[in-house]
Amino acid sequence: MSMLYKILSFKNLIVMFLIFFLGFCFSAVLDIKNSTIQQNTLSTSGFYDIFSNNFRLSILMIVSGFLSLGFLSSIIVFINGFYFGAFFSANIKYLNY
Numbered sequence: 001m002s003m004l005y006k007i008l009s010f011k012n013l014i015v016m017f018l019i020f021f022l023g024f025c026f027s028a029v030l031d032i033k034n035s036t037i038q039q040n041t042l043s044t045s046g047f048y049d050i051f052s053n054n055f056r057l058s059i060l061m062i063v064s065g066f067l068s069l070g071f072l073s074s075i076i077v078f079i080n081g082f083y084f085g086a087f088f089s090a091n092i093k094y095l096n097y
Contacts, residue, residue, distance in 0.1 A: 023081025
């Protein structure tokens with residue numbers, strides 16, 4: 001691999017991490033406290049359900065990345081960070097630190 005390819009790959013990785021972190025911080029700023037998810041309504045998914053969902057999402061990100069020059073993939077990464085931040089801020093009270 002050439003050095004330029006390594007630098008560009010690392011740059012893209014940093015940009016996607018920053019987009020994810022921006023979504024995470026945005027959901028933390030909104031501070032979603034009134035969660036509609038109840039503990040009794042959660043269901044566990046099997047391996048096949050999780051694997052097929054992740055596979056469909058990865059195909060969607062690859063295709064949308066090619067078609068929109070990375071814009072739709074960036075939106076998906078932002079939404080993923082937003083959901084992760086909302087989950088984290090809703091459950092931070094259960095951490096015993």
